[in-house]
Amino acid sequence: MDLSKKLQSDNPVFYGFGEYAPTNLTHRDMLTKYEKIPSYIYPEGKDVSQAVADEIADSIKKKQKKGEKCVLGLPTGSTQLGIYAELVRKHKEEGLSFNNVVTFNIDEYYPMSPHSIHSYNNYMHRHLYDHVDIPEENIHIPDGTIMFDSVHDYCREYERLIKEAGGIDLMLLGIGRTGHIGFNEPGSGRNTRTRIITLDPVTRQEEATEFQGFINVPRRAITMGVDTILESRKIILVALGESKARVIQKTVEEDPDSEVPASFIQEHHNVKVVLDSGASSQLVRVRTPWLVDNMDWNDDRLVRKAVVWLCKQAKKPLLKLTGKDYNDYGLSDLLATVGSAYRINIKVFNDLQHTITGWPGGKPEVDDSNRPERAEPAKKRIVIFSPHPDDDVISMGGTLLRLVEQGHDVHVAYQVSGNFAVADEYISRYLDFHHEYADFYDSGNKKAKEQNEKVLSFLKNKKDDEVDIPDVRKAKGLIRRMEARSALRYFGIPDSHIHFLDLPFYESGRRQKNPIGEEDVKIVMNLLDEVKPHQIFAAGDLSDPHGTHRVCLDTIFIALEHMREEKEWMKDCWLWLYRGAWAEWEADEIEMAVPISPIELARKRDAILRHQSQKEGAMFMGEDEREFWQRAEQRNRATARLYDELGMAEYEAMEAFVKYYP
Structure with a gap:
């Protein structure tokens, strides 16, 4: 099979485990009796994007046949990217015209220049408006440059323009983890209109990485109100990923509450919620069918x-x-x-x-019929894929240590550079040391010193919304490499078994990464064919709020599917999935649980702490203020405690894995 066609046709995406709810039965009313909003579940995000884009396109076409304008309310965010990409494809390949479309965007940061890379104005043009034939005068986005004392009047005018356009025909919504729609944060009332609002700290924390730190995230935004949204003739709310599962459950199944503003859409007469399997995982029909x-x-x-x-x-x-x-x-x-x-x-x-084993690579010369791993070969070749240069020790550091100590041939492959997660201040500290160290011995390489000056000069004059130049990204990536090597050397893994893949999709210089490309998959395939592993460990983490883990897993799935047809070693290769820093497998999902002793847990902590750039001012902490070593230890202890409460042996800690069945 041609790999480029494989990438275009059916990229496999990890479905999530433990889902038994039939979503296509005729007795839907019984299955959805706890749901107060019609909810539709698709296996993958791409299916969600396709379905929603089809519905938007149908609305546009119906209005075109009548010679009428189609007025859309549009949001921003990562959830919508697939939908907008599909609409652009429909325009370019199927002739879908936007010449009758009028749009009103839901929100914008305040203050915010429309030319800033962080602005929603920039986002919408970059992902949709610049690629379709929508007339510029039909585009309406809240203006983040309005003088503060004029904002109230501006918001009233925005409402007037919506009414003048005939009202919104179809409102597309995303949802934040606080339950906000638009920027209607918890506490927003049912009757709110377009206004300026102060952002919730959780919302600002979610955006901290994009703005190079929490302190740089705007404190306010202009947003349509809940009542403005509910006046739309039709509403579609879309959510993807397990990180949205709990707030979706509250929105769909619990009573309307201003603490979850999205729940007010229950009152609308023509509304639906469209979810992937991860976002649906806390609904009653999925969680407890x-x-x-x-x-x-x-x-x-x-x-x-x-x-x-x-x-x-x-x-x-x-x-x-x-x-x-x-x-x-x-x-x-x-x-x-x-x-x-x-x-x-x-x-x-x-x-x-039978899921519990102290031999994650298999115990030699024993009956393995009730063990999670095979006894033979006794010494296995193993590849541990780590999306970023610390996910390996955070998520499975104790297991990694056991695999090494039990004599397996362990390779660790870091899929992306992780440069985006290094704060500017941290790189400045390293380069200052390097510069002065070279001067001290008067033997520093002149070219290297010039590069240092170039990087330091850029950082000193860097604008808030400016993308790092390649030299800065390279330097940040080298810091992550140094930390990763230090952690693995501590575990006894030689440098020859440490692989930095630097997958190209990640190197966009901004939070939104590029799509998976053929080169990404080939890099993964080349490593696998070089090692020919008996075991592969990979991050099966759908709760990653930044998406990189999921894309990294997709590259592995695509590579394995492509190689399975022609590689003999693939017949004896098993794939185990661990979780990242945000969640753990549920007890009913776990297929291998590796006990971690107090000493092993301490060594795991020491390895995590070697990733110093992710300890001091880490960029990807999310809304959890605990450091990564604290999250890992508490999660591993919680898994052990759960097994104990179920009546199993009591251990200090446990790391959990699920086997992937193609």
């Missing part, structure tokens, strides 16, 4: 999911669950199917017990 429908209990994973949930509800370990517990918590049909609580409990207990 047995509460809304009779299930096929022949699926062992479904049984485990239900019984682990029951343990949490009853606050009992597995072997203490009774038939009354099954009946009291809505699992009577499972009990009736199997016939005995004891039989169910023992089966699930044994399944979970």
